Amino acid sequence: MGFWWLALKDALLMGRDxxxxxxxVFMPILLIGILGAAFGNMMGExxxxxxxxxxxxxxxxxxxxxxxxxxxxxxxKGLPELISAEAMTQKExxxxxxxxxLSVGIILPRDFSDHIIMGGESEVKVISIPSASIQSSIxxxxxxxxxxxxxxxxxxxxxxxxxxxxxxxxAMSQFTDADINIVEEAAVERDQKPVGSFQYYxxxxxxxFLLMTVITGVSAMIDEKEQxxxxxxxxxxxxxxxxxxxxxxxxxxxxxxQFLIIIIGTRYLYDVRWGESMTGVILLxxxxxxxxxxxxxLLGTLVKTEKTFNAAGMLATQIMAAVGGSMVPxxxxxxxxxxxxxxxxxxxxxxTFLELMSGANLWQVLIEAGILVAIxxxxxxxxFVSLSAKRRAYYA
Amino acid sequence: MGVLExxxxxxxxxxxxxxxxxxxxxxxGESFGLLxxxxxxxxxxxxxxxxxxxxxxxxxxIAGIDMVRQPKRGQGLLGIVPQExxxxxxxSARENLSFWGRMYGLSGDHLQKRINDVLEIxxxxxxxxxxxxxxxxxxxxxxxxxxxxLHNPELLIMDEPTVGIDPQSRSHILxxxxxxxxxxxxxxxxxxxxxxxxxxxxxxxxxxxxxxxASGTISQLRETIGDxxxxxxxxxxxxELERIKSILTSEISEKDLLxxxxxxxxxxxxxxxxxxxxxxxxxxxxxxxxxxxIVEPNLESVFLHLTGRSLRD
Ligand SMILES: Nc1ncnc2c1ncn2[C@@H]1O[C@H](COP(=O)(O)OP(=O)(O)O)[C@@H](O)[C@H]1O
Ligand SMILES: [Mg+2]
Numbered sequence: 001m002g003f004w005w006l007a008l009k010d011a012l013l014m015g016r017d018x019x020x021x022x023x024x025v026f027m028p029i030l031l032i033g034i035l036g037a038a039f040g041n042m043m044g045e046x047x048x049x050x051x052x053x054x055x056x057x058x059x060x061x062x063x064x065x066x067x068x069x070x071x072x073x074x075x076x077k078g079l080p081e082l083i084s085a086e087a088m089t090q091k092e093x094x095x096x097x098x099x100x101x102l103s104v105g106i107i108l109p110r111d112f113s114d115h116i117i118m119g120g121e122s123e124v125k126v127i128s129i130p131s132a133s134i135q136s137s138i139x140x141x142x143x144x145x146x147x148x149x150x151x152x153x154x155x156x157x158x159x160x161x162x163x164x165x166x167x168x169x170x171a172m173s174q175f176t177d178a179d180i181n182i183v184e185e186a187a188v189e190r191d192q193k194p195v196g197s198f199q200y201y202x203x204x205x206x207x208x209f210l211l212m213t214v215i216t217g218v219s220a221m222i223d224e225k226e227q228x229x230x231x232x233x234x235x236x237x238x239x240x241x242x243x244x245x246x247x248x249x250x251x252x253x254x255x256x257x258q259f260l261i262i263i264i265g266t267r268y269l270y271d272v273r274w275g276e277s278m279t280g281v282i283l284l285x286x287x288x289x290x291x292x293x294x295x296x297x298l299l300g301t302l303v304k305t306e307k308t309f310n311a312a313g314m315l316a317t318q319i320m321a322a323v324g325g326s327m328v329p330x331x332x333x334x335x336x337x338x339x340x341x342x343x344x345x346x347x348x349x350x351x352t353f354l355e356l357m358s359g360a361n362l363w364q365v366l367i368e369a370g371i372l373v374a375i376x377x378x379x380x381x382x383x384f385v386s387l388s389a390k391r392r393a394y395y396a
Numbered sequence: 397m398g399v400l401e402x403x404x405x406x407x408x409x410x411x412x413x414x415x416x417x418x419x420x421x422x423x424x425g426e427s428f429g430l431l432x433x434x435x436x437x438x439x440x441x442x443x444x445x446x447x448x449x450x451x452x453x454x455x456x457x458i459a460g461i462d463m464v465r466q467p468k469r470g471q472g473l474l475g476i477v478p479q480e481x482x483x484x485x486x487x488s489a490r491e492n493l494s495f496w497g498r499m500y501g502l503s504g505d506h507l508q509k510r511i512n513d514v515l516e517i518x519x520x521x522x523x524x525x526x527x528x529x530x531x532x533x534x535x536x537x538x539x540x541x542x543x544x545x546l547h548n549p550e551l552l553i554m555d556e557p558t559v560g561i562d563p564q565s566r567s568h569i570l571x572x573x574x575x576x577x578x579x580x581x582x583x584x585x586x587x588x589x590x591x592x593x594x595x596x597x598x599x600x601x602x603x604x605x606x607x608x609x610a611s612g613t614i615s616q617l618r619e620t621i622g623d624x625x626x627x628x629x630x631x632x633x634x635x636e637l638e639r640i641k642s643i644l645t646s647e648i649s650e651k652d653l654l655x656x657x658x659x660x661x662x663x664x665x666x667x668x669x670x671x672x673x674x675x676x677x678x679x680x681x682x683x684x685x686x687x688x689x690i691v692e693p694n695l696e697s698v699f700l701h702l703t704g705r706s707l708r709d
Binding site: 006012 | 471481483500501
């Protein structure tokens with residue numbers, strides 16, 4: 001059947017895209033690790049040694065606040081187990097790199113904060129010695145994550161007005177500042193196990209990364225539509241229906257792998273307990289992945305050009321993740337807000353993961369899993385109907 | 397019955413008519429050429445035939461299947477070489493062939509055998525494992541063709557398959573197509589290179605500005621210019637071709653005198669006989685001739701005679 005091969009081809013292409021692969025596999029573990037480090041002694045020293053620590057030199061020319069936040073909160077304080085960061089001048093940085101005393105250096109430009117606040121791309125230079133390509137990719141990704149979260153927060157601040165400013169701290173530094181005790185308190189109810197903050201963020205970040213993976217897959221799908229291969233694909237024997245199913249399976253495959261990596265990685269690297277019922281966790285995870293992949297294929301069918309999609313998609317993901325509890329603990333919102341946001345699959349999934357963590361069993365999450373699967377199937381159906389309606393209108 | 401029957405095919409993009417009432421048919425085993433300058437409407441015609449989008453009006457039948465109503469039924473019978481290189485650049489030649497073969501329903505040993513055969517045909521057996529993005533333009537074009545012939549299509553449709561490549565790859569491609577056609581595959585070949593179509597095709601449709609302006613075998617098309625040769629004169633310095641034309645109208649009828657850019661084309665059955673006379677009249681009037689060439693009757697002449705423009709314009 002053609003659709004299997006379409007799915008396999010998509011997985012193959014993604015597997016060969018180094019940047020996509022890094023986002024897919026490594027970033028979630030890394031970020032959850034960052035959080036863990038920030039929360040203090042949650043990891044044993046030996047386990048950390050598996051990710052080798054490396055040196056980063058930072059030249060901060062930024063005249064605004066965000067450069068400091070990135071340099072000090074994230075690089076210097078946020079990742080003590082992974083990165084040892086040091087501020088220096090550009091000259092020093094160049095010398096040390098030349099002498100191979102540093103693996104990676106970054107230079108934050110004068111207008112770094114301005115660019116994030118006013119919008120537009122700021123040009124952060126990441127320089128590395130040839131043997132440190134993985135390390136430089138990690139640094140690049142951390143910077144990218146920081147600028148995206150910061151940009152979202154700036155937008156949120158503008159929308160909320162000045163009085164809300166304090167609440168909307170840039171996401172990264174908020175991870176490092178967050179107060180561990182309150183999180184624990186919030187999740188504890190009678191007869192239930194407490195959900196630690198590390199567990200909370202493992203689930204929250206995991207859910208967010210799955211959203212981002214799907215967005216990456218969907219932009220690849222839209223990107224393909226603008227390429228010559230797409231027209232060729234349309235005139236083969238592959239039907240519209242098989243095309244959608246193929247795209248869906250490809251997405252499902254990649255995000256399921258990521259989901260498994262997140263679960264297994266956090267379990268064994270950081271000892272995160274996802275709950276008593278592993279079947280429940282797997283079922284819920286796959287239902288969540290199923291729902292967002294369905295939504296993703298629907299988006300990929302409706303959206304015409306990649307340019308508009310990528311920016312909007314990433315922004316929407318961050319906003320969904322933020323209101324869904326991946327960045328700010330849900331307890332700070334009133335109960336009714338938490339109920340309302342459950343219309344978002346990521347919020348529903350996160351809240352149900354937390355239930356599993358505090359001891360719920362398979363049967364108690366069946367309804368949520370069912371709803372997620374239904375969302376996925378519904379989206380697929382709408383995608384198919386809209387695609388064939390488009391065709392019919394075309395051929396009428 | 398023909399493998400392909402196209403009737404009154406028309407395509408409007410908003411208020412622009414890209415293809416206007418085109419009709420033709422292609423018989424089994426034939427090679428049909430679609431010749432026309434850039435923008436003539438060749439690709440649009442091909443895309444409608446392959447069912448990529450429907451015509452605004454008109455009908456297309458492939459082996460009796462209505463391509464407007466049921467494109468998916470007919471598409472399995474077609475091998476399509478798009479004008480652009482439609483391949484996955486980060487996959488190898490073999491992986492691309494394997495993927496496209498599967499999109500036409502091939503699988504298993506048969507697919508592997510076909511991939512090996514096709515790699516031989518396109519002369520890339522020794523580079524099969526390399527990524528397409530590392531290939532030269534000519535090699536990419538060959539893979540682009542390979543992906544269309546894996547399933548031994550009933551009808552092979554090629555849209556300008558030799559654009560922008562080196563002469564060696566070009567002649568390799570032309571020979572490959574000639575061979576496939578010789579082995580019985582029906583071929584539709586579009587090009588704006590007259591030589592390619594003359595070399596490959598028994599029947600030719602000449603397209604210009606969305607219309608078929610002539611069609612038939614090469615000899616039939618030559619007949620439309622009375623099988624006459626063409627004298628092409630170039631002049632040194634800026635000259636008023638209108639004046640030269642008026643000098644010559646005493647000897648040649650006006651409709652056989654054509655100007656294109658700085659060239660003057662004169663259609664005549666026996667060019668040798670009148671050549672010296674013509675040169676005398678022109679130089680006698682004070683014009684300096686830079687070059688004179690006699691071109692045997694060809695499709696370029698047909699196009700020029702019909703449109704007053706050359707194919708490459
Ligand atoms: N999608 C489209 N929308 C509007 N005009 C188009 C579209 N596709 C082609 N055209 C126009 O139709 C004409 C014929 O194009 P095309 O079929 O590509 O010619 P050819 O293949 O002979 O070079 C051109 O003028 C082109 O600009
Ligand atoms: Mg064309």
